[in-house]
Amino acid sequence: MKRVKIELKWAIIFTIMSLAWMLLEKTLGWHDESIADHWWLTLFFLPFAVIIYLLAMRETRRRVYKGKMTWKQGFLSGLLMAVFVTLLSPLAQYITHNYITPEYFESVRNYSVTNELMSIEKANAYFNITSYIWQAAIGAFAGGFITSAIGALFLMRK
Template identity: 35%
Template sequence: MEKFGIEIKWAAIFTLFSCVWAFGEKQLGIHQDFSNIVFSTLALFLAQIILILIFFIDKKKNFFANEATFSQLFKSGLFYTGIITLLSPLAIYIIYQSISPEYFDNLINYQLAKGRFTKESLLETHNIDVKIREGVTYTLSMGVIFSALFATVFKKK
């Protein structure tokens, strides 16, 4: 357990941060009018990259004593990614069922007002099941990419 303590700690922080971010978006009205959703999503993405970066710094310094190889860091990153991936359905459920239960209805109504889609097509793409699948896929793919990137950057020279 101690071997993976840093991964577990930072995965929990990452997941909690995502829920807190969604709460902030809701409080700012972003989940109602979606006018700033692109800016908010980009800012969240950058903040999550910073959290991943801090995880790698913490792991290299406090577990590997600044002597980590690419392989060691990449494996740690993959384990970290795996934990976040396992936690992501829970976070998505909390965000869209507790923090912002009207999110999908608001999004569908917003897009209907734009006149680009039918209600049926929007109902098929904007629901919790699709969001969970997208969240798991996104987390895995981005986790592998950033694990490789940061393992390359932080490996022992």
């Protein structure tokens, strides 16, 4: 039970950090004036995401496994956190697109259509809350899976 509490705590921290990042993106104009660069500027979030996973796995190693942890134990710890982050991601998307940056979808659709990157039909189908909830959930789980697998290599101790 202690282990589950650690991963849940870090998943909540991760979700709060991702909401803070969305607020930063919005404040810096990445959701309107700089929408063209949004796709690569968002990559700056990755190091922070990895650090949160590593801190969570390190705490699990220290508090649950008494400083010793196999790769499998570390991977399962990270994977459990990824499941919690995945479950929290629809709520984070809802908060992001209803309170932090409600005009994001309109901005990105307009940019995509104006610059002939997509038709209006494709833009409407891709840039909406339902699509982003699914993308966030799949991305959270896949990213957590990969981060857990690689992070466990660095955190295992015998």
